[in-house]
Amino acid sequence: MATKIPENLKYTKEHEWALVEGKNLTVGITDFAQSSLGDIVYVELPEIGFELKKDDPFGVVESIKSVSDLYSPVSGKVVAINSDLQDAPEKINETAYESWLIKIEMSSEEEVAALLDSNNYKSLCE
Amino acid sequence: MKTSLYEKHVGLNAKIVDFAGWEMPISYTSLKEEILEVRNGCGFFDVSHMGEFFIEGSQACEFMDYLIPADFQVANGKAVYSPLLNHDGKILDDLIAYKLSDQLVMICVNASNIEKDWKWISKIYDDSNFDCKIYNRSSEYSLIAIQGPKSEEFLKNQLGVVEDLDYYGIKKLENSHGNFIVARTGYTGEDGFEVFGGHSEIGLLWDRLITAGVRPCGLGARDTLRVEVCYPLYGHELSENLTPYDCNLKWTVKSKVDYVGKKSLDESTPKYKLVKISLDRGIPREGYKVLSSGQEVGIVTSGTMSPVISKGIALARVERQKTEGVKSYQVEIRGKTYEANYHTKPFINGGHK
Structure with missing residues (x-):
């Protein structure tokens, strides 16, 4: 089964996706990540206002058998969390690219340049 | 190492992991569905590595x-x-x-x-x-566990008369399908059977169960199923540092004249016990600290999410001295403390005979 990798998004080596809109970055985990994890049963997200540096852990997603840390793709401040996922974590399995986790207001837009594009990410999944 | 059924797992696109040096299927499609199938219907496992x-x-x-x-x-x-x-x-x-x-x-x-x-x-x-x-004779035998409320119905169709076995009963079964040893035992808490046989005969039984529509389940499901009914696992609840009295296995020890370890066991003082706890939010995992009234009293030995009761569940080893009469426990997860529910009975009853 081919993994979905939308071209309009940026990616990280930790199998997260990022949608860049000016200073704001929306973060989720990729289709490849949800498929590798299997049934996701728990999500832990930070508080709004939490300050993150690039590569800082900001939460976890857990399947029945495993715990995976989530890492911030950029530095900035958490401005929104998708609290719907806390009661319905399985949505990440169903629609990985609609089930965003957090939105970050970036402290520097320059870090976006270091994210992977869809082609680079695709080769990471092969 | 690989069991005789390894190629069948690969053919079914199972996720394969290393388990004690064996390349074993952890799940085939969905771990959650495999767990629920065993609780509600019937699933079967390759446990030939035993x-x-x-x-x-x-x-x-x-x-x-x-x-x-x-x-x-x-x-x-x-x-x-x-x-x-x-x-x-x-x-x-x-x-x-x-x-x-x-x-x-x-x-x-x-x-x-x-x-x-x-x-x-x-x-x-x-x-x-x-x-x-x-x-x-470990290398001569393959072993399939078929588990769940419908396992008798499926197994008798594929193997012959098994309904005469009681819980923990065993018999040799020899018929046109081959020579087997069939026992009404398992590791899921449900009714079910373990079928021991030669590699080719067990391979054929595997194929017949697949054709009959029985769901293959991996060791991931098996582990969550056993935690739900609070069965201990060696290397987690049981170890060479513990006596049976340290891990709620006093019931297995009978007073008899002599057996290996009796003298030491008779003189030993139990240090630990296992407790059953669950969380409404969060999942207690192996190695997490267990607290009581702010004091560290033990450690989670096995923890998982139960898809049946939709709670994080765990077995934890706690020090007896610090927990006499204690029913209030907390689990530390990533620096935060979560209040646990204390259970006196297994999380799930299971339907074994």
């Missing part, structure tokens, strides 16, 4: 009764669960001993402990004087 030892001879049962602390004075065609102890009364493994006849006993042991157990049992055999022989 070990099979045989004791044969006029004193086979006497040797068995000396080897384990559990009572082996049982009828022919019955099985007994027991820890295997060293002379210090500490747990080397846990096993099921099956009395096939007055002169033939089969022991099924954990895959990770086959060599250690065989060495130990051989030593006990050499140091004692029972009229019997012992054999390690």
